Amino acid sequence: MNTHTPPFQPVSQDDVAWLGTDPIPASPYYDPAYFELERKAVFLRSWIQVGHVCELPDPGSFIRREIEFANASILIVRGKDGAIRAFHNVCTHRGTQLVMAEAGRQSTFSCPYHMWTFATDGALVSAPDFDQFHVAKKDCALPAVAVGVCAGLIFLSFAERPEPLRDWLGDLADRLEALPVARATTFSEYVYEIDANWKLTYDNFQENYHLRFIHPRSGGAATGPDNPFGYPVHYGFHGPHRTQTIWSNRAAPPPPAPALLSYGKAAEAAAAHGIMVSQDAKDYFALFPNFFLLGSPLQHFSHVVMPISATRSRGVIRLYWIGEDDSASERFAREYLMATARDIHSEDRGVIERGQRGLSSGALQHIHLQTQEILCRHLFRSVDAAVEAYKAEMASGAEARA
Amino acid sequence: MSALLPPGFATLEPFAMRWAGETAADRAHLRAAYPDAERDAFHAACAPRLEAGLAHLDETPLAALDEAQQRLMRLLLTFAHVSLAVEVQGPDEAQHAPLRASMRITRTPADR
Ligand code: FES
Numbered sequence: 043m044n045t046h047t048p049p050f051q052p053v054s055q056d057d058v059a060w061l062g063t064d065p066i067p068a069s070p071y072y073d074p075a076y077f078e079l080e081r082k083a084v085f086l087r088s089w090i091q092v093g094h095v096c097e098l099p100d101p102g103s104f105i106r107r108e109i110e111f112a113n114a115s116i117l118i119v120r121g122k123d124g125a126i127r128a129f130h131n132v133c134t135h136r137g138t139q140l141v142m143a144e145a146g147r148q149s150t151f152s153c154p155y156h157m158w159t160f161a162t163d164g165a166l167v168s169a170p171d172f173d174q175f176h177v178a179k180k181d182c183a184l185p186a187v188a189v190g191v192c193a194g195l196i197f198l199s200f201a202e203r204p205e206p207l208r209d210w211l212g213d214l215a216d217r218l219e220a221l222p223v224a225r226a227t228t229f230s231e232y233v234y235e236i237d238a239n240w241k242l243t244y245d246n247f248q249e250n251y252h253l254r255f256i257h258p259r260s261g262g263a264a265t266g267p268d269n270p271f272g273y274p275v276h277y278g279f280h281g282p283h284r285t286q287t288i289w290s291n292r293a294a295p296p297p298p299a300p301a302l303l304s305y306g307k308a309a310e311a312a313a314a315h316g317i318m319v320s321q322d323a324k325d326y327f328a329l330f331p332n333f334f335l336l337g338s339p340l341q342h343f344s345h346v347v348m349p350i351s352a353t354r355s356r357g358v359i360r361l362y363w364i365g366e367d368d369s370a371s372e373r374f375a376r377e378y379l380m381a382t383a384r385d386i387h388s389e390d391r392g393v394i395e396r397g398q399r400g401l402s403s404g405a406l407q408h409i410h411l412q413t414q415e416i417l418c419r420h421l422f423r424s425v426d427a428a429v430e431a432y433k434a435e436m437a438s439g440a441e442a443r444a
Numbered sequence: 445m446s447a448l449l450p451p452g453f454a455t456l457e458p459f460a461m462r463w464a465g466e467t468a469a470d471r472a473h474l475r476a477a478y479p480d481a482e483r484d485a486f487h488a489a490c491a492p493r494l495e496a497g498l499a500h501l502d503e504t505p506l507a508a509l510d511e512a513q514q515r516l517m518r519l520l521l522t523f524a525h526v527s528l529a530v531e532v533q534g535p536d537e538a539q540h541a542p543l544r545a546s547m548r549i550t551r552t553p554a555d556r
């Protein structure tokens with residue numbers, strides 16, 4: 043029987059023509075004024091992934107997240123009732139930050155200044171000499187922030203009236219729920235800071251054009267003779283979100299022995315947990331504006347690029363696992379798989395900063411994106427549409443006031 | 445001198461003090477902490493013992509490993525990082541090391 047696979051066919055320009063071919067303006071990748079618009083039009087109006095339910099295993103479990111784009115410290119708490127809530131980490135008496143620990147478990151939260159004490163649902167439960175005040179306790183709850191959970195992933199929204207998270211995710215919500223992340227109980231994590239715009243950083247991870255140049259040794263089976271750039275086999279567009287189905291070279295030379303051992307162990311673990319290596323295993327999910335998840339159960343990682351300023355960002359990469367390490371082999375496999383992902387991401391980080399230095403000089407009016415960088419184009423168009431809509435809204439508001 | 449590792453891993457004894465990093469971040473750091481020749485010697489000694497080492501450790505629940513076994517575990521975990529230097533990066537390892545320095549490992553299940 044003849045079993046050879048048909049030669050690779052890149053996605054054609056015709057399929058993505060609706061996204062245009064114009065050069066992209068360069069200033070949105072360094073201009074602080076554009077960043078300020080994005081902050082308001084995109085980040086303060088979108089669902090932003092900030093954690094995972096496995097970080098909140100018990101009633102009273104909490105995590106604190108510093109969200110620079112909102113200039114906010116947020117406390118995410120599992121209540122006595124099991125529900126997950128988010129609050130500004132701000133005492134309602136006179137504003138003191140309530141919690142300094144990054145994570146922990148408490149049945150109440152007491153402010154060190156005058157000992158106002160809040161329950162896990164945010165209610166003010168006690169305050170010394172409260173009779174002296176001129177306000178009711180029920181009006182002194184911690185300020186809530188909208189929180190949503192899909193596939194175990196915790197999202198926050200600072201929008202005034204956020205649409206439900208599942209509506210925001212659209213058809214991707216059910217696909218995410220079917221992935222291992224929905225059942226993860228722990229993770230490995232590495233974090234980087236980068237002197238680069240969040241879009242420039244994020245774009246690196248949604249184009250494969252660079253693979254053979256930036257990952258000549260770590261790239262492995264990502265490229266091959268009939269697909270020398272390792273372009274994806276498919277792009278999907280889902281409102282502001284997008285997916286790509288990655289290609290791999292089945293004829294690539296086998297990876298080193300520790301890699302084979304680790305992938306083998308990871309596949310065994312996935313099977314033991316009843317995880318099918320489905321079609322989605324080859325899919326990269328890019329949730330607007332700044333979140334990625336690779337569907338593969340073997341190296342199931344998420345990557346968030348948090349904007350700090352026009353030219354500074356923070357990346358958080360997590361490899362999600364189901365169950366604690368149950369054997370030495372599994373522990374080895376997890377360490378190896380994390381280290382391989384980290385090697386590749388390190389190579390990316392270096393070249394992204396170099397790109398920012400060039401862009402920030404202001405020498406370029408435009409940058410150019412080819413057909414196989416269409417996901418970068420889609421991100422820019424989605425961001426710019428939100429920015430333009432915001433500007434129009436502000437202008438009509440100003441007119442109405444005039 | 446008493447053995448630092450379980451019986452059967454004598455060829456790894458010379459590396460047991462230096463290469464058994466405590467945390468994943470320590471182990472990632474060890475990958476580039478010593479001259480290439482020392483790293484290569486550790487790699488050459490450990491590569492043929494990886495499978496046997498894991499098979500030995502797999503017989504005992506992780507929480508019940510004795511001190512020598514725990515050290516062997518950490519040694520093999522450092523090997524995961526070192527193997528990437530030798531088997532994947534090869535001649536590019538020296539220029540790759542500074543790129544990794546900015547990727548801070550903040551948590552792994554092994555560290556908890
Ligand atoms: S500011 Fe918190 S109790 Fe006074």
Ligand SMILES: [Fe+2]
Nearest residue numbers: 246253256390
């Ligand atoms: Fe890359």
